[in-house]
Structures are given as C-alpha cells and as structure tokens.
Amino acid sequence: MTGAFTQPLSLILIMAVIAATAQEPVKPKLTPTIVTATRQAALFSGLEKQMLQAVQKKDKAGLEALLADDFEIAMPNADPLAGEDWEDAVLAGDFNLKSFVVRQLSVADMGDAAVVKFDRIQQATFKGRNESGEFFVVDLWKKSGDSWKLANRYVSKVSTIPETGKTAVKPTGKD
Amino acid sequence: MKIPLSKTLFVFLFLILAVNFLAAQKPLTPVQDPDRPTHLRPDGAGGTIEEAGPTGQAVVTGNGINYNGGPVLKGSPVPIYVIWYGNWNGTGSNTMATVSTVETWLKTVGGTPYELINSTYGDNTGNVSGNLTLGGAIFDTGSQGTRLTNTRLSNIVNRSFSNGLPKDTNGVYVVITASNVSEQGFCTQFCGFHTAQTLGGTDIKWAFVGNTDRCQSACSIQATGPNSPATGVGGADGTINVLTHETEEAITDPDLNAWFDSSGNEDADKCNFNFGATTTCTTSNGCTSAGASAGAKFNQTFGGRNYMMQQEWENRNGGACVQHL
Numbered sequence: 001m002t003g004a005f006t007q008p009l010s011l012i013l014i015m016a017v018i019a020a021t022a023q024e025p026v027k028p029k030l031t032p033t034i035v036t037a038t039r040q041a042a043l044f045s046g047l048e049k050q051m052l053q054a055v056q057k058k059d060k061a062g063l064e065a066l067l068a069d070d071f072e073i074a075m076p077n078a079d080p081l082a083g084e085d086w087e088d089a090v091l092a093g094d095f096n097l098k099s100f101v102v103r104q105l106s107v108a109d110m111g112d113a114a115v116v117k118f119d120r121i122q123q124a125t126f127k128g129r130n131e132s133g134e135f136f137v138v139d140l141w142k143k144s145g146d147s148w149k150l151a152n153r154y155v156s157k158v159s160t161i162p163e164t165g166k167t168a169v170k171p172t173g174k175d
Numbered sequence: 176m177k178i179p180l181s182k183t184l185f186v187f188l189f190l191i192l193a194v195n196f197l198a199a200q201k202p203l204t205p206v207q208d209p210d211r212p213t214h215l216r217p218d219g220a221g222g223t224i225e226e227a228g229p230t231g232q233a234v235v236t237g238n239g240i241n242y243n244g245g246p247v248l249k250g251s252p253v254p255i256y257v258i259w260y261g262n263w264n265g266t267g268s269n270t271m272a273t274v275s276t277v278e279t280w281l282k283t284v285g286g287t288p289y290e291l292i293n294s295t296y297g298d299n300t301g302n303v304s305g306n307l308t309l310g311g312a313i314f315d316t317g318s319q320g321t322r323l324t325n326t327r328l329s330n331i332v333n334r335s336f337s338n339g340l341p342k343d344t345n346g347v348y349v350v351i352t353a354s355n356v357s358e359q360g361f362c363t364q365f366c367g368f369h370t371a372q373t374l375g376g377t378d379i380k381w382a383f384v385g386n387t388d389r390c391q392s393a394c395s396i397q398a399t400g401p402n403s404p405a406t407g408v409g410g411a412d413g414t415i416n417v418l419t420h421e422t423e424e425a426i427t428d429p430d431l432n433a434w435f436d437s438s439g440n441e442d443a444d445k446c447n448f449n450f451g452a453t454t455t456c457t458t459s460n461g462c463t464s465a466g467a468s469a470g471a472k473f474n475q476t477f478g479g480r481n482y483m484m485q486q487e488w489e490n491r492n493g494g495a496c497v498q499h500l
Binding site: 032033034035036037038039040041042104105106107108109 | 325360362363364365366367368369370390392393394396417420421424428431439441443444447448
C-alpha cells in the first residue's frame with residue numbers, strides 16, 4: 001500500500017517545489033532614473049556636444065577652439081593619434097557623422113583639470129564603411145583662462161551598430 | 176474500467192500544481208521600454224514626432240515641452256515624505272537645523288506663486304494643483320550602510336513603510352542623505368534623481384537628494400546661503416534647490432511618461448541652475464548673519480524666509496524659465 005503511493009507522492013512533491021519557486025516574489029526591477037546633472041556635468045555635456053556638432057558640420061574653427069595645442073587621442077591596439085591627424089580625419093569629406101547621443105556623463109573635478117567620461121552612441125560612415133557604434137570615452141579637459149580645452153582623449157569601441165540608414169533615437173534622458 | 180484512486184488523485188493534484196505554476200509566470204509589473212515614450216513615433220526622417228494624445232483642458236502643448244500621455248500628480252496638496260538618511264546629528268550642515276529649514280520649506284512652498292508654475296501642467300483628467308506639503312518624515316541612521324547604490328536606496332524607501340511612513344501612490348518619497356553618506360554618481364554625475372518603482376505592489380514615486388555640502392562646486396550655486404548658520408555651511412539652501420527640482424519633476428512626470436521634451440528634459444531640467452534675478456542678503460532683509468556677511472543671494476521669499484531656488488519651465492506663453500506664475 002505504502003509503495004503504491006511513494007512514486008506519485010514524490011512527483012507531487014517535486015511539482016510543489018517547482019510551483020513554490022515560481023511563486024516567490026520577483027525582485028522589483030528598478031526603473032530608469034531622471035537625474036539632476038551637476039554643474040560640471042551640464043557644462044561638459046555642452047562642450048562634448050559642441051565638439052560633436054562641429055564634427056558634424058565640418059566646422060574646423062569651431063573644433064579647434066575646443067582642442068588644446070597638444071591634443072592627443074588614444075585607442076586600443078593603435079598608436080596615439082596626434083590632434084592634427086585626428087582633426088583631418090573627422091573633418092574629411094569621407095567621414096560622415098550622421099547622429100550622436102551622449103549618455104551617462106560624469107565629471108571628476110580636479111580644479112584646473114577635469115576628467116569626463118561618457119558613452120557615445122553614433123551613426124557614422126567613413127569612406128562608405130559603417131562606423132556606427134557605442135564608444136566609451138574618457139576625456140581630460142584643462143582650464144584655459146575662462147574656457148576649457150580638450151587635452152587628451154581615450155576612446156574604446158564597446159559595440160557596433162548595424163548601419164540602418166536611420167539616425168539614432170533621440171535621447172530621452174532616461175538614463 | 177475503474178481507475179485506481181491513487182492515479183486519479185495524482186492527476187488531480189498535478190493539474191492544480193500546473194495551473195498554479197503557469198499563473199505564477201505572469202509578470203508582476205507591466206514592462207515598458209524606458210527609452211520609448213508611449214506617444215512618440217518615428218517620423219521616417221530619423222526624428223520623432225508626438226502623436227495626438229489625449230487632450231483636455233489640462234493638456235496644453237506647444238510651449239517647448241511635450242506631453243507623452245502619462246499621469247501627473249494632482250493632489251492638493253501632494254504629500255512629500257522625507258527619509259532623513261545618515262548622521263543628521265553631526266557637524267556643519269548635517270544637523271537638525273538643516274532638517275528644520277528643509278521641513279519648513281516643504282510646509283510653506285505649497286501654493287506660492289513659485290510652486291504654482293507647476294499648475295500649468297496636467298494630464299487628461301486635470302491639472303497639477305501647485306500645492307505640496309510635508310506628508311511625514313522619519314530618520315534612518317544607516318540601515319543600508321554609508322555607501323549607497325540605487326538598490327540600497329530602493330530598500331531604504333521600502334523599509335520606510337514599516338517605520339512610520341504610509342504607502343502612498345499619490346505621494347513622493349525623498350531620501351535626503353547626510354554628508355557621511357555616498358551614493359553612486361552623486362557629485363560626479365548628478366545632484367539628485369527621481370524615479371518610479373513598484374514596491375509591495377504599489378507604484379511608488381521616490382527621489383534621492385544628497386547634502387550639497389558634500390560637493391559644493393558640483394551641486395551648489397553658492398557656499399553660503401540665505402539660511403546658512405555659518406559661512407561656508409550652505410547645505411540647507413543647496414539641498415532645498417535640488418529638492419525643488421526633484422519634487423517639481425516627480426509631480427509633473429511621476430512615472431517618467433508624462434512631461435518632457437524631445438531631448439528628454441523635464442520641466443526643472445530645462446532650468447537647471449538657472450536662477451534668474453537675485454537679491455543680495457543684508458542684515459535687514461531676512462537672511463541669517465552668515466548669509467548677510469557672505470553676500471549670499473536669494474530669489475524667493477515666503478513663510479518668512481528667503482531661498483535661492485532655480486527657476487522652473489512655465490508651460491504657457493511659449494514656454495520659458497520663470498520665477499513665478
């Protein structure tokens with residue numbers, strides 16, 4: 001009699017455990033936050049977007065106004081690129097920055113210098129090749145009188161975005 | 176043929192458990208793409224346009240900020256629940272004097288011409304009242320430690336429901352941290368933030384505001400404010416400025432799907448650290464002696480006190496940052 005109930009009882013207990021597991025409250029998922037940017041975050045967010053807009057518009061004077069004389073850019077698995085060479089590349093007719101989004105920008109204020117890091121999502125092409133993607137950027141800005149100049153940039157590609165022909169979704173601020 | 180009782184019982188119990196299991200798979204909360212407001216759609220040219228959402232007397236658009244279909248908080252007043260987190264019996268601005276100044280602000284700002292700017296926002300059932308008040312306050316000296324994350328902040332809010340605060344979907348909960356507490360991103364990325372989260376089955380709107388004296392250059396417009404007890408101790412005034420930013424936005428965009436522009440800026444974001452015309456503190460215009468001695472600025476006076484508060488975006492007359500309705 002006991003043996004006749006053992007197998008079905010075991011199966012019932014297993015099912016009960018599975019069902020009980022499914023009943024545990026799902027941990028509440030934190031929804032996105034809407035932040036109040038620090039004064040520096042607001043300032044440098046503006047400068048970074050100003051620079052990207054200068055690249056978009058091929059505005060050489062506008063770009064140079066934001067770069068230190070000894071500006072240099074470093075990327076993984078590549079030699080550092082001098083500012084002049086980088087400028088020539090991004091202002092060239094065969095580089096097209098269609099759109100960009102700057103996210104998660106934070107600033108470490110050092111007084112006369114500031115380390116700014118952010119995610120940049122861009123839609124771009126270079127010589128017809130897709131250069132769209134997400135990039136992690138770390139910029140070192142230095143105070144120059146009343147303004148700021150970009151002295152160093154470290155950039156690494158996080159992921160590639162397929163070229164869709166459409167511009168990136170406008171930022172919603174919901175980071 | 177007669178089926179054995181044991182097999183019948185087994186099948187019956189199996190069916191019960193199977194139904195129970197499948198029912199438990201239903202998500203507890205609806206999932207919404209946080210990057211796509213419900214009433215924006217692509218325009219085919221790489222941008223977005225606002226779809227015609229619900230209209231009514233309370234939804235007025237075309238003033239530089241968009242309505243995305245979600246609710247606003249329409250309570251009169253909207254209760255603001257404060258959780259004072261960390262050591263508020265410390266030094267500098269980490270004292271009960273700051274607690275008193277901030278709570279006095281919360282009790283007196285409701286219905287002022289400043290707060291009434293918010294009444295230019297609404298949803299399809301009515302307008303924001305422009306009235307808020309302190310709904311209640313508790314102290315949490317450090318239940319989640321002194322190095323906070325968003326998850327730990329969420330725990331602090333959740334814990335407050337069993338420590339004196341009601342669970343109120345129509346209110347806003349604000350965790351205000353003392354200077355001995357750090358939070359990821361505070362001072363480097365932001366001075367505060369607000370969000371909405373389902374806690375215990377209830378849609379709870381909550382915010383974080385840190386004592387701005389922890390990073391004055393990042394989160395304060397001046398080191399000494401009109402209510403400072405001593406020179407350089409501007410935390411109460413700086414914190415009030417961030418607090419007004421977060422409460423304004425938690426009221427007009429509580430579930431992150433109501434009022435914001437095409438760049439994602441909510442009403443207070445559009446005027447962040449924008450104060451407009453100011454008055455300088457003297458020994459005879461209601462500032463503290465420290466505020467007067469430092470030449471602190473203020474731009475609002477109500478409830479017998481002076482405050483330095485950012486302007487807010489007025490949703491009328493084309494839109495602009497203003498100091499009062």
